[in-house]
Amino acid sequence: MKIPKYSILAVLILTVMSCTSEKKENKDLKVEIYETSASGNSLTKITELSSIDTASVIKILPEKKFQTITGFGGSFTESTAYLLNRLSKKNRDTIIEAYFGEDGARYSLTRTHIASCDFSLSNYTYAPEADDMELKSFNIDDDRDDLIPLIKDAQAISKDGFKIISSPWSSPPWMKDNQDYVGGKLLPKYYDVFALYFSKYLDAYKAEGIDIWGLTPVNEPHGNGTNWESMHFTPEEETDFVQNHLGPKLEANGYGSINILGYDQNRKGIKEWVDEMYKDEASSKYFAGLAVHWYESTYDYFPEELQYAHNKAPNKYLIETEGCVDSEIPKWQDDAWYWRKEATDWGWDWASAEDKHLHTKYAPVHRYARDIIGCLNNWVDGWIDWNMVLDKQGGPNWFENWCVAPVIVDPDNDEVYFTPLYYTMAHFSKYIRPEAQVIGVENPDTELMITAAQNPDGSIAVVLFNEGSTEKNFALNLNDKLVTIKINAQAIQTVLIPQF
Structure with a gap:
């Protein structure tokens, strides 16, 4: 059966819209970032996210539960x-x-x-x-x-x-x-x-x-x-x-x-x-x-x-x-x-x-x-x-x-x-508050130390430590929602993910 040209066009438009929507959905993980670093940050709130694509994707796994804090x-x-x-x-x-x-x-x-x-x-x-x-x-x-x-x-x-x-x-x-x-x-x-x-x-x-x-x-x-x-x-x-x-x-x-x-x-x-x-x-x-x-x-x-x-x-x-x-x-x-x-x-x-x-x-x-x-x-x-x-x-x-x-x-x-x-x-x-529960982290970057815990209010705190002498970029993935973040050289970051 011959498919009308306008139907093919509609399919293409829907496909593009679907891909765009998926990309948008995958980039909308809302976070607050706080950093202490050798360069001078002291629990400073970081408002500028990284714009660099990175292959280092750190996956947060709230379904994997460990000890209670x-x-x-x-x-x-x-x-x-x-x-x-x-x-x-x-x-x-x-x-x-x-x-x-x-x-x-x-x-x-x-x-x-x-x-x-x-x-x-x-x-x-x-x-x-x-x-x-x-x-x-x-x-x-x-x-x-x-x-x-x-x-x-x-x-x-x-x-x-x-x-x-x-x-x-x-x-x-x-x-x-x-x-x-x-x-x-x-x-x-x-x-x-x-x-x-x-x-x-x-x-x-x-x-x-x-x-x-x-x-x-x-x-x-x-x-x-x-x-x-x-x-x-x-x-x-x-x-x-x-x-x-x-x-x-x-x-x-x-x-x-x-x-x-x-x-x-x-x-x-x-x-x-x-x-x-x-x-x-x-x-x-x-x-x-x-x-x-x-x-x-x-x-x-x-x-x-x-x-x-x-x-x-x-x-x-x-x-x-x-x-x-x-x-x-x-x-x-x-x-x-x-x-x-x-x-x-x-x-x-x-x-x-x-x-x-x-x-x-x-x-x-x-x-x-x-x-x-x-x-x-x-x-x-x-x-x-x-x-x-x-x-x-x-x-x-x-x-x-x-x-x-x-x-x-x-x-x-x-x-x-x-x-x-x-x-x-x-x-x-x-x-990381009392009664929080330590949760799983899938971390491919051996140069970053990471831990995560889910608080009683549902928020998740992810703490990262970069001991190295160069800044690093990474993507944080929670339930297929992503955000790309930069951590300075010699720095500690807490990434707070509000209740999701």
């Missing part, structure tokens, strides 16, 4: 609280707002210390009287001037609230075999008393209007080279303490919902700890999850160890509770330093010969971005930075264990410096 944030330390109290009210309020306000980083998961730690002004305990088996001398008076007011002010500013994980660096010295704040072991005869110590702490903070969400039995049970407050536990000893003393005591005193996180040290040691903690139903009953730190390496986030922990207990928390640039004095008002590989840490200085390779020099921003994305892509559900605020020396710290914080202050001159690390943390904490 607990939160992101930093730690309330006595050092931070003390410094904030030395600033003018205006600058103090500015910093608290920057961390917890709706226009700030919106921290949702935090940590604090039970009694003193290295980032305290001095050694102190809540139970000063030796052999006080009923802890009649228990008090939190040392926290009343600085630490408690800071936490309460943060609570007043935070619209959604935040969770707090509390960790002791040591028991009261009189409970230990060496009678000292530093090193030593908790004597078995004091296991029940130390469990009561936690319960008393929860009572005291609750009376101040501060509810604690989680606890770790001790910070860094391997110790820290007998430098500052510490107390040693083996996996067997800590599991015994939690299973037979701490867990039952908290349950009996009305704190059965408190989340006890075991271990609380570096990732390389995960296997031996989870094997003991989750050995059977009885041993794992009171453990809500595992807490880990990042100090084992300056570049390796130990994906195999993190996956092992998750597979051992898929329904329990896996939270990074501490990480910072340590053994380093901050660089004051020098953004470029945070993007250069000049930082050092304890491992560079002190690691054994066989572990030295794990502690190469690194750019602080790179280390944060790489670790957080690596953690999220390997089942970690929460990530907590260490001190929120330190001074130009990297303290105060009674042991002079200097570190870097995202916000550095000069209290003598009432000056504040938001380092690039602050904006790096905000790329995650501000846009």
Whole structure:
């Protein structure tokens, strides 16, 4: 049958219109883009999209669901609280707002210390009287001037609230075999008393209007080279303490919902700890999850160890509770330093010969971005930075264990410096909210690190890190809708996709 010419023309027109419509539909993914870069962006909103076609198409896969996010944030330390109290009210309020306000980083998961730690002004305990088996001398008076007011002010500013994980660096010295704040072991005869110590702490903070969400039995049970407050536990000893003393005591005193996180040290040691903690139903009953730190390496986030922990207990928390640039004095008002590989840490200085390779020099921003994305892509559900605020020396710290914080202050001159690390943390904490779910990403570009999560409101946050020295163009594909984006050299981007 002969087809009329006008019919052929109509078919051609419809075909062209169909192709044009399809092309338009495929290019209409609506996004908001925020970038922090070595070139000067600081969580800057990017409004100009890339016009360059690219073969690098990153596909977002919301149907592939992984862990639920607990939160992101930093730690309330006595050092931070003390410094904030030395600033003018205006600058103090500015910093608290920057961390917890709706226009700030919106921290949702935090940590604090039970009694003193290295980032305290001095050694102190809540139970000063030796052999006080009923802890009649228990008090939190040392926290009343600085630490408690800071936490309460943060609570007043935070619209959604935040969770707090509390960790002791040591028991009261009189409970230990060496009678000292530093090193030593908790004597078995004091296991029940130390469990009561936690319960008393929860009572005291609750009376101040501060509810604690989680606890770790001790910070860094391997110790820290007998430098500052510490107390040693083996996996067997800590599991015994939690299973037979701490867990039952908290349950009996009305704190059965408190989340006890075991271990609380570096990732390389995960296997031996989870094997003991989750050995059977009885041993794992009171453990809500595992807490880990990042100090084992300056570049390796130990994906195999993190996956092992998750597979051992898929329904329990896996939270990074501490990480910072340590053994380093901050660089004051020098953004470029945070993007250069000049930082050092304890491992560079002190690691054994066989572990030295794990502690190469690194750019602080790179280390944060790489670790957080690596953690999220390997089942970690929460990530907590260490001190929120330190001074130009990297303290105060009674042991002079200097570190870097995202916000550095000069209290003598009432000056504040938001380092690039602050904006790096905000790329995650501000846009990936509690109860978000990590989702799948198909990424053909091995030079870009990427993670993605879908928030409870339906929006999707995609965080990308370009460590390279050249800008890159990529297309983001969600449900066959595309947008082409440029990311600068040495940059972090959060691409926020509104509810779709």
